[in-house]
Amino acid sequence: MSKKVNIKTLAADLGVSVSTVSKSLKNSLEISKETKERVWAYAQKMNYKPNSLALSLRNKKTMTIGIIVPELVHHFFSRVISGVEQVANHNAYHLMIALSNDRLDKEKQDVEMFANGRVDGIIVSVAKESFEKNDFSHFEDLVNRNFPIVFFDRVPTSIRALKVIIDDIFGGYQATKHLIDQGAKTLGILTTPPHITVGVDRQKGFLKALRTSQLPIYNQLQISINEKYPIVKQVEKIFSQGILPDGIFAVNENYAAIALEIALEKGIKVPEELKIIGFTDGLISKTTRPRLSTVAQHGFAMGTSAAEMLLSYIENKNMLEFDRISLIETNIVQRESTEKKRNNYPVVYKK
Amino acid sequence: MSKKVNIKTLAADLGVSVSTVSKSLKNSLEISKETKERVWAYAQKMNYKPNSLALSLRNKKTMTIGIIVPELVHHFFSRVISGVEQVANHNAYHLMIALSNDRLDKEKQDVEMFANGRVDGIIVSVAKESFEKNDFSHFEDLVNRNFPIVFFDRVPTSIRALKVIIDDIFGGYQATKHLIDQGAKTLGILTTPPHITVGVDRQKGFLKALRTSQLPIYNQLQISINEKYPIVKQVEKIFSQGILPDGIFAVNENYAAIALEIALEKGIKVPEELKIIGFTDGLISKTTRPRLSTVAQHGFAMGTSAAEMLLSYIENKNMLEFDRISLIETNIVQRESTEKKRNNYPVVYKK
DNA sequence: TAAGATAACGAAAACGTTTTCGTAAGAAAA
DNA sequence: TTTTCTTACGAAAACGTTTTCGTTATCTTA
Numbered sequence: 001m002s003k004k005v006n007i008k009t010l011a012a013d014l015g016v017s018v019s020t021v022s023k024s025l026k027n028s029l030e031i032s033k034e035t036k037e038r039v040w041a042y043a044q045k046m047n048y049k050p051n052s053l054a055l056s057l058r059n060k061k062t063m064t065i066g067i068i069v070p071e072l073v074h075h076f077f078s079r080v081i082s083g084v085e086q087v088a089n090h091n092a093y094h095l096m097i098a099l100s101n102d103r104l105d106k107e108k109q110d111v112e113m114f115a116n117g118r119v120d121g122i123i124v125s126v127a128k129e130s131f132e133k134n135d136f137s138h139f140e141d142l143v144n145r146n147f148p149i150v151f152f153d154r155v156p157t158s159i160r161a162l163k164v165i166i167d168d169i170f171g172g173y174q175a176t177k178h179l180i181d182q183g184a185k186t187l188g189i190l191t192t193p194p195h196i197t198v199g200v201d202r203q204k205g206f207l208k209a210l211r212t213s214q215l216p217i218y219n220q221l222q223i224s225i226n227e228k229y230p231i232v233k234q235v236e237k238i239f240s241q242g243i244l245p246d247g248i249f250a251v252n253e254n255y256a257a258i259a260l261e262i263a264l265e266k267g268i269k270v271p272e273e274l275k276i277i278g279f280t281d282g283l284i285s286k287t288t289r290p291r292l293s294t295v296a297q298h299g300f301a302m303g304t305s306a307a308e309m310l311l312s313y314i315e316n317k318n319m320l321e322f323d324r325i326s327l328i329e330t331n332i333v334q335r336e337s338t339e340k341k342r343n344n345y346p347v348v349y350k351k
Numbered sequence: 352m353s354k355k356v357n358i359k360t361l362a363a364d365l366g367v368s369v370s371t372v373s374k375s376l377k378n379s380l381e382i383s384k385e386t387k388e389r390v391w392a393y394a395q396k397m398n399y400k401p402n403s404l405a406l407s408l409r410n411k412k413t414m415t416i417g418i419i420v421p422e423l424v425h426h427f428f429s430r431v432i433s434g435v436e437q438v439a440n441h442n443a444y445h446l447m448i449a450l451s452n453d454r455l456d457k458e459k460q461d462v463e464m465f466a467n468g469r470v471d472g473i474i475v476s477v478a479k480e481s482f483e484k485n486d487f488s489h490f491e492d493l494v495n496r497n498f499p500i501v502f503f504d505r506v507p508t509s510i511r512a513l514k515v516i517i518d519d520i521f522g523g524y525q526a527t528k529h530l531i532d533q534g535a536k537t538l539g540i541l542t543t544p545p546h547i548t549v550g551v552d553r554q555k556g557f558l559k560a561l562r563t564s565q566l567p568i569y570n571q572l573q574i575s576i577n578e579k580y581p582i583v584k585q586v587e588k589i590f591s592q593g594i595l596p597d598g599i600f601a602v603n604e605n606y607a608a609i610a611l612e613i614a615l616e617k618g619i620k621v622p623e624e625l626k627i628i629g630f631t632d633g634l635i636s637k638t639t640r641p642r643l644s645t646v647a648q649h650g651f652a653m654g655t656s657a658a659e660m661l662l663s664y665i666e667n668k669n670m671l672e673f674d675r676i677s678l679i680e681t682n683i684v685q686r687e688s689t690e691k692k693r694n695n696y697p698v699v700y701k702k
Numbered sequence: 703t704a705a706g707a708t709a710a711c712g713a714a715a716a717c718g719t720t721t722t723c724g725t726a727a728g729a730a731a732a
Numbered sequence: 733t734t735t736t737c738t739t740a741c742g743a744a745a746a747c748g749t750t751t752t753c754g755t756t757a758t759c760t761t762a
Contacts, residue, residue, distance in 0.1 A: 004467075004496075006717095006718055006719085007718065007719065007720095008718075008719095016741080016742085017741070017742045017743075018718090018719085018720095018742090019720085019721080019741080019742060019743075019744090020740085020741060020742075022719070022720060022721085023720090023721090023741090026720085030739085030740065030741075031740070031741075032739080032740060032741085035740080035741085047492075049463060049466075049467045050467065050718080050719070051408075051467055051468040051717090051718050051719070052464065052467045052468045052469045053404055053407050053408045053413070053468045053469070053717085053718075053719090054408055054468070054717070054718035054719040054720095054747090055718080055719060055720085056404050056719095056747090057402075057404045057405055057408055057717090057718080057719075057746095057747045057748070057749095058718080058719045058720055058721095058746075058747055059719085059720080059747085060747070062404070064447075071433075072423075072429045072432055072433050072436070073426065073429045073430055073433055074429075075424065075634075078423045078424045078425075078429055079424055081423055081448075082422075082423050082424055082450065085423070085450050089450075089457075094447065094449065094464060094469075095447065095448055095449070096415075096445065096446065096447045096448070097432075097446055097447070097448045098445065098446070099433070099436050099440075106440075112400060113403065113445060115400075116355075116400045116401065116402055116403045117402040117403045117404045117405070117748085118403045118404070118445075141398075145355075257638060282634075283426075283633075283634050283635055283638075284634060284638050287608060287634075287635050287638045287639050288638050288639075288640070289639070289640045357747095357748055357749085358748065358749065358750095359748075359749095367711080367712085368711070368712045368713075369712090369748090369749085369750095370711075370712060370713075370714090370750085370751080371710085371711060371712075373749070373750060373751085374711090374750090374751090377750085380709095381709080381710065381711075382710065382711075383709080383710060383711090386710080386711085401748080401749070402747090402748050402749070404747085404748075404749090405717090405747070405748030405749040405750090406748080406749060406750085407717090407749095408716095408717045408718070408719095408747090408748080408749075409716075409717050409748080409749045409750055409751095410717085410749085410750080411717070468718085
């Protein structure tokens with residue numbers, strides 16, 4: 001790789017000192033107009049661009065924010081990142097992305113490498129394994145040192161820090177209420193294991209909606225899916241509990257799509273005999289037939305909000321609000337899977 | 352933010368010089384065992400971690416690779432990035448991601464900031480606008496300077512450099528041949544405007560397959576979609592050309608899904624009366640009903656391949672192969688939309 | 703016992719910047 | 733003419749490392 005020009009070579013070529021070059025480029029009024037113009041012209045000609053590393057080291061500012069997500073190939077997370085990138089870009093910041101793959105050790109590594117000077121702040125959605133093992137020590141260190149960090153979506157409740165979340169309880173309530181409003185009376189839920197708080201909270205909202213509507217709660221229709229085992233088999237159980245649901249709330253769009261699939265295979269008409277609603281408005285919900293109603297989670301908005309919080313913390317070091325929580329509103333996107341009236345979608349599907 | 356310990360504070364606290372600390376931590380045999388152990392213990396206790404910026408500046412090595420993609424919320428690109436991340440991670444490299452949003456100016460900015468010391472090499476899929484304006488000057492600079500760079504997917508043909516692509520012509524041929532093998536005789540294509548080379552190449556393959564199979568070529572069934580205008584309306588035209596296709600090859604999965612949708616609305620039975628195949632094996636293809644056959648593009652493999660090429664170039668500076676092109680194989684993923692025999696999928700869909 | 707070898711450490715340069723603090727020459731003021 | 737200001741620039745420190753090259757003692761060897 002051919003040598004890059006730096007301030008030293010410029011200085012040598014021009015027969016002046018590095019300080020003169022530096023000051024000229026920053027348009028300092030210590031330097032005479034003629035000298036500045038000479039320097040500018042030559043820097044331009046040589047296509048000089050300052051070295052970012054040296055700048056960062058000197059200024060103790062990287063103009064970079066790090067983001068750690070469990071996975072990338074996921075509509076929600078890529079939306080969030082896009083949101084982060086937008087406000088980062090607006091503020092002349094750059095983005096470093098790390099993937100934890102939902103592993104605790106990888107997450108620790110990533111946090112460490114970010115925190116050692118590479119970025120000015122971190123945005124993170126915590127790995128599943130960290131929740132399972134209840135290990136957030138790597139984050140606690142940072143928070144204690146007042147290192148700028150913002151959690152989003154999957155956040156550790158035990159840590160006081162900046163967070164961007166949705167109101168999962170309310171979202172679950174909304175979804176369930178919607179099913180009820182559309183006429184469902186026997187409701188089931190497809191949720192996550194207990195250590196995933198978002199699933200638990202959505203389930204709380206589900207139960208709350210049932211109670212306020214004075215509808216029966218069927219324990220056997222509340223299925224926790226463990227993703228370490230085949231998902232389809234587990235989802236299927238909701239249809240073989242003796243009592244058949246006429247409304248299903250799935251805490252993510254994948255479970256919703258699978259439930260829809262299974263229902264159609266079994267000859268259950270959706271939405272006439274069974275209404276299904278998912279969570280997170282991703283690609284899948286828009287392409288199933290019938291299309292899936294969902295609770296929109298607004299990933300992009302979460303991203304922009306997280307980035308804004310982080311940047312204002314970085315730049316103001318606003319200690320007063322160091323445990324502020326930004327709540328992103330959810331809303332129902334109604335599609336065909338929860339329509340009230342009978343219609344003529346194709347509903348029979350046999351293998 | 353509380354001060355981080357550095358090598359200086361360690362040295363001061365221990366009453367030795369910074370060189371001694373540095374050497375101790377690197378287990379240099381210049382230093383006595385006792386001193387080393389004292390240093391190790393204290394560094395451990397203080398949780399010392401070297402500053403990445405200083406290291407990078409000193410070693411002229413960032414251990415970071417930059418990747419520029421047109422967009423993130425896209426199954427293919429996020430797969431590629433995951434692939435890159437995997438091999439980067441295996442080699443102790445980190446990832447910086449920039450989004451060009453398909454804009455030329457943003458791409459120039461990103462290239463510049465990466466090239467000024469922030470990363471050791473760049474992986475990039477070029478923005479649409481750069482193709483439209485035929486401006487690759489920002490890349491030419493880098494290539495001339497032998498800066499490590501690998502292009503993937505959307506690559507500038509005019510530049511000799513490392514590239515990872517699929518054989519789009521062959522992919523288009525494969526797809527079309529598959530339609531023909533499944534019984535289609537009147538074939539149409541949904542493709543991109545002429546400046547998108549991948550679309551053009553896939554179309555070349557399409558035409559080649561028609562010629563080798565001695566099937567008629569209908570110009571009116573070759574529709575170029577301009578994404579600046581409503582897509583659905585443009586896709587619809589393929590059904591209103593006087594002659595109705597019984598096979599459609601769409602150069603991406605989005606067009607395929609839309610074509611499927613429109614066909615079903617029109618009461619055309621898929622796959623009995625019309626077979627459809629897309630390109631890129633994303634989420635959409637798996638969730639439409641019937642499911643869409645596609646040409647799998649293996650984004651993850653492209654990512655790993657690009658990263659491997661880049662790293663070997665960075666580390667060996669292997670000039671001999673500076674214009675090597677890695678060709679990733681495509682293959683047909685057959686699903687329901689191109690099945691040969693009549694079956695009982697629901698095919699009628701009216702609004 | 704003088705000379706060379708070795709062990710253990712420190713000083714300083716270097717990576718590429720910015721910025722503080724001189725300092726020389728000329729201009730203005732006394 | 734002497735003093736004090738400006739003007740225009742350079743030297744050097746600093747950011748946090750690594751590494752080369754001393755520089756001391758102490759230890760061998762002749």
